[in-house]
Amino acid sequence: MKRNIKTLFKFFLLSAVTVVFTVLLFKVFKTRQYTQNNAFVGNRINGLEPIAPRDEFELVDNEKIDWHDYEKINADALRRGPGEQGKPAYLSSSENQDYDKLYKVNGFNAALSDKIALDRAVPDIRNSGCKTKKYLKQLPSVSVIVPFHNEHWTTLLRTAISVINRSPPHLLREVILVDDFSSKEFSKKPLDDYLRANLTKVRVIHLPERSGLIRARLAGAREAKADVLIFLDSHTEANVNWLPPLLEPIAQDYKTCVCPFIDVIQYETFEYRAQDEGARGAFDWEFFYKRLPLLLEDLKHPTEPFKSPVMAGGLFAISKKFFWELEGYDEGLDIWGGEQYELSFKIWQCGGQMVDAPCSRVGHIYRKFAPFPNPGKGDFVGRNYRRVAEVWMDEYADYLYMRRPHYRNINPGDLTKQKALRERLHCKPFKWFIENVAFDLVLKYPPVEPGDFGVGEIRNLAAPELCVDSGFKERDQPIGLQECVSDTKKRGEQNFTLTWHKDIRVKGKPLCFDVSDPNDKADVVLYPCHGMKGNQYWKYDVPFSLLSFVGKAVVPSRGNPRCLDCDPGQKRLFVTTCDEKSKTQKWRFENVNLTMIADWENIGVQ
Numbered sequence: 341m342k343r344n345i346k347t348l349f350k351f352f353l354l355s356a357v358t359v360v361f362t363v364l365l366f367k368v369f370k371t372r373q374y375t376q377n378n379a380f381v382g383n384r385i386n387g388l389e390p391i392a393p394r395d396e397f398e399l400v401d402n403e404k405i406d407w408h409d410y411e412k413i414n415a416d417a418l419r420r421g422p423g424e425q426g427k428p429a430y431l432s433s434s435e436n437q438d439y440d441k442l443y444k445v446n447g448f449n450a451a452l453s454d455k456i457a458l459d460r461a462v463p464d465i466r467n468s469g470c471k472t473k474k475y476l477k478q479l480p481s482v483s484v485i486v487p488f489h490n491e492h493w494t495t496l497l498r499t500a501i502s503v504i505n506r507s508p509p510h511l512l513r514e515v516i517l518v519d520d521f522s523s524k525e526f527s528k529k530p531l532d533d534y535l536r537a538n539l540t541k542v543r544v545i546h547l548p549e550r551s552g553l554i555r556a557r558l559a560g561a562r563e564a565k566a567d568v569l570i571f572l573d574s575h576t577e578a579n580v581n582w583l584p585p586l587l588e589p590i591a592q593d594y595k596t597c598v599c600p601f602i603d604v605i606q607y608e609t610f611e612y613r614a615q616d617e618g619a620r621g622a623f624d625w626e627f628f629y630k631r632l633p634l635l636l637e638d639l640k641h642p643t644e645p646f647k648s649p650v651m652a653g654g655l656f657a658i659s660k661k662f663f664w665e666l667e668g669y670d671e672g673l674d675i676w677g678g679e680q681y682e683l684s685f686k687i688w689q690c691g692g693q694m695v696d697a698p699c700s701r702v703g704h705i706y707r708k709f710a711p712f713p714n715p716g717k718g719d720f721v722g723r724n725y726r727r728v729a730e731v732w733m734d735e736y737a738d739y740l741y742m743r744r745p746h747y748r749n750i751n752p753g754d755l756t757k758q759k760a761l762r763e764r765l766h767c768k769p770f771k772w773f774i775e776n777v778a779f780d781l782v783l784k785y786p787p788v789e790p791g792d793f794g795v796g797e798i799r800n801l802a803a804p805e806l807c808v809d810s811g812f813k814e815r816d817q818p819i820g821l822q823e824c825v826s827d828t829k830k831r832g833e834q835n836f837t838l839t840w841h842k843d844i845r846v847k848g849k850p851l852c853f854d855v856s857d858p859n860d861k862a863d864v865v866l867y868p869c870h871g872m873k874g875n876q877y878w879k880y881d882v883p884f885s886l887l888s889f890v891g892k893a894v895v896p897s898r899g900n901p902r903c904l905d906c907d908p909g910q911k912r913l914f915v916t917t918c919d920e921k922s923k924t925q926k927w928r929f930e931n932v933n934l935t936m937i938a939d940w941e942n943i944g945v946q
């Protein structure tokens with residue numbers, strides 16, 4: 341009996357050791373498989389990935405290094421001259437001859453661009469934490485793709501040169517300029533010659549016909565040889581150490597698309613400055629690009645990449661592997677418009693993610709006006725939107741069509757290929773995207789907008805013959821009181837809405853009651869509505885008939901809320917400390933929706 345137990349025990353011990361050993365062996369084997377078979381080793385690899393071509397990137401080492409090129413940084417710091425260090429520059433009167441001519445065809449001060457060095461220094465305006473941040477030593481190689489149509493010579497070259505000068509040479513495999521059938525003479529042979537003589541890493545693909553931004557990007561991507569594709573606009577400037585922060589998230593997970601922060605190169609002076617310190621990309625239900633605030637969690641780590649629902653469009657990095665798994669852009673999209681939504685939805689819904697990298701900054705010239713004529717192809721943007729909505733947005737497409745009913749009648753063309761892709765990659769529904777990625781979008785841009793809290797005249801109770809009157813005023817002008825007009829047809833200037841944005845709008849005009857003066861008895865002026873609380877944030881208190889300006893407390897000691905008050909004798913309107921007993925502070929908003937007011941906290945901005 342005792343012997344039997346001993347044998348049994350031995351047997352179990354042996355089995356246990358065998359099992360542990362097998363598991364270990366299996367694990368080691370599997371790990372080796374990963375690094376051999378997969379282009380990118382990251383937290384998404386599951387062993388089922390296709391075998392990657394040999395020259396693709398493999399991450400096998402997690403060592404991080406300081407990627408700054410201090411020699412270049414120090415040399416840049418010494419540069420002096422027009423536009424250097426991103427300072428605003430100006431043309432002297434003798435240099436002014438070409439100003440108008442070049443402005444007209446470019447939409448920015450191209451004559452000034454010609455006076456600024458192609459390799460000018462730009463200010464390092466990154467968060468200071470970026471300056472000590474290290475990135476993986478082992479990063480994938482890059483093809484930078486720059487489509488252009490009639491881009492100005494020096495802004496195009498400055499784009500390429502800034503990329504070359506501020507990228508580690510062994511990571512930058514090539515810069516591909518895609519000439520979308522430009523008509524400017526220098527875009528052809530002079531450009532080819534210049535590049536051959538001066539910039540051997542840069543080459544041009546000359547498209548044989550006008551193809552539009554989207555197909556030009558695709559043409560560049562097809563020629564790209566490196567692991568990561570970075571798309572840039574043709575009038576940009578890469579800033580210090582821009583590349584490693586874009587590449588690291590991709591090295592860690594090849595299904596991550598990374599956008600840099602986009603800085604502003606001022607169209608008149610070429611001054612280089614920040615736009616802001618980051619926001620999450622979004623859209624409204626007319627497909628205007630919008631931005632959502634960073635999340636509290638993002639704000640705690642200002643140098644770390646944060647998730648963003650959609651990209652702005654022109655500047656981003658994506659692994660070639662993932663880009664082609666997603667079949668690039670829908671080739672049925674014409675010229676421009678909607679492509680940033682298509683790719684963003686696809687990335688998120690089909691198992692990828694998108695982040696902005698705060699330590700990567702690229703300047704971009706936002707033009708003063710678009711210098712190109714409409715390509716005369718009808719509503720191609722609407723058709724693009726319809727394609728994107730039909731393929732990716734499910735029932736949410738209706739919210740777009742509600743606002744642009746004619747989209748329903750646009751023929752989107754053949755969508756079989758796009759729908760098959762969605763099927764094949766088992767992409768998630770749009771509802772998942774909205775609820776998990778763009779979860780705060782619907783608060784700011786409700787698919788169905790709530791009605792108004794109130795509409796009609798605003799009558800004072802101390803002087804019941806007087807009403808608030810916008811008096812045909814324009815922006816920045818203070819408003820006052822006038823005799824209430826009983827004839828509804830004549831009351832255009834006494835008709836207001838308290839909207840779900842919690843601002844008070846002049847009926848039929850995009851103007852809002854706005855208070856920016858922190859002093860007591862500050863005027864109420866009209867200002868274009870922005871729907872973002874701040875100086876236009878009001879609340880109607882029904883029981884006390886108070887219209888309080890919630891605003892932000894400009895002067896903490898006085899603070900807000902302040903309440904709408906008046907001097908009936910002078911017909912003057914102002915805000916002051918709230919006093920429930922003051923009769924001049926009591927107002928009757930003609931028609932209020934009491935149901936909505938009762939639910940004030942849950943409707944619209946909070």
Ligand SMILES: *[C@@H]1O[C@H](CO)[C@@H](O)[C@H](O)[C@H]1NC(C)=O
Nearest residue numbers: 530532533534535536537538
């Ligand atoms: C190469 O660059 C220099 C300096 O910018 C310029 O003068 C020269 O014309 C360029 N070469 C060609 C072939 O364009």
Ligand SMILES: *[C@@H]1O[C@H](CO)[C@@H](O)[C@H](O)[C@H]1NC(C)=O
Nearest residue numbers: 795796828829831832835847
């Ligand atoms: C104010 O505007 C609303 C909504 O357009 C309209 O129904 C109402 O008749 C207007 N009132 C006056 C007095 O003009």
Ligand SMILES: *[C@@H]1O[C@H](CO)[C@@H](O)[C@H](O)[C@H]1NC(C)=O
Nearest residue numbers: 790791792932933934935936
């Ligand atoms: C008040 O608002 C509710 C909720 O939005 C809406 O259902 C109702 O029709 C509104 N009432 C009036 C009189 O407009």
Ligand SMILES: [Mn+2]
Nearest residue numbers: 573574654705
């Ligand atoms: Mn641009």
